[in-house]
Amino acid sequence: MAQLGRNIEISFTLPALAEDGERLTKPLEVEVFRSIVPAGQKPPTGEPELQPWTTLRASDLSRSTNDQKVSYTAALSEQEFSQWEGATFTFELRAFTRGFRRRPLESQPSNTVYTVLLDVSEPVQNLEVRPTEKALELRWSPPARSLSGRPPSTVVKYRIYRSASGAPGSFLKQGEALAPAFRDAEFSFDHSYFYKVRAVAIANGREAESEDSQIVSSTPHDVYPPAAPTGLTAVFGTKAVELIWTANSEPDLAGYNVYRREKDTASQRLNQKLLLTPTFVDPSVAPRHEYFYRVTALDLNENESQPSEEAAVETR
Secondary structure (H helix, E strand, O other), rough: EEOOOOEEEEEEOOOOOOOOOOEEEOOOEEEEEEEEEEEOOOOOOOOOOEEEEEEHHHHHHHEEEEEEEEEEEEEOOOHHHHHOOOEEEEEEEEEEEOOOOHOOEEEOOOOOOOEEEEOEEEEOOEEEEEOOOOOOEEEEEOOOEOOOOOOOOOOEEEEEEEEEEOOOOOOOOEEEOOOEEEEOOOOOOOOOEEEEEEEEEOOOOOOHHHHOOOOOEEEOOOOOOOOOEEEEEEOOOOOOOOEEEEEOOOOOEEEEEEEEOOOOOEEEEEEOOOOOOOOEEEOOOOOOEEEEEEEEEEOOOEOOOOOOOOEEEEOO
């Protein structure tokens, strides 16, 4: 059970077998029992006095099922929330089928769960996501007030949820943040990601979340080139110029291009295919000329780096 804003969300698993061990074949219904102890009052000792509150029909359960889990949301109005802030809510469930003349055949009661209704904040605002090379960076505005209109003094952190589709029920917790920012480094380029954020309040040892922020999405693409190669040296050998440089370390490195120019001329690429190693031999040089070389690195998406520092050499 969890509090999300003015909503209390109850999650449970439906029984698959009858008490005699046989598989259930008739439609299931669930009766929800509830008790409320006002703020400042102690719950009665012993078993709580629960009263029937609502019944979830088979059609309600089929709409709320996700991965064998059923989720039911008890939504409180503004008036109810104001009336019961700080109260202790206790819930218990009983599943039943209908027998002869639709007489209910009830299960044993479920475990009993309870929560204290906290004055959580309003939803987080202005959520945005920005893709970078190493992470998807999220930022948002902290909530300005609680649901009762007071400063949100109980907000202690934020919880970030992510989905690959954005569909209801598909969001999973991705992380937490103490400040209104989060870096998600667990992503792949050319995949879509959907995010929402909740503010988390803690009071008297109890925890609750705000309602969802708006949902934002990002489909990052690899538009980030490798770093420019370093350590380029050019040496004139026997009728050729030999180049060597420090290998790049990017995991998506595809290879290198070599460019050459002469004084007051534009650079031209020398290699027809990408170079897979950080070496190159240029035999197309003339005697007594000065040449200037630069090298670039390319990744698997054909993003090309800035050129390396220039290396000059004179032939003999």
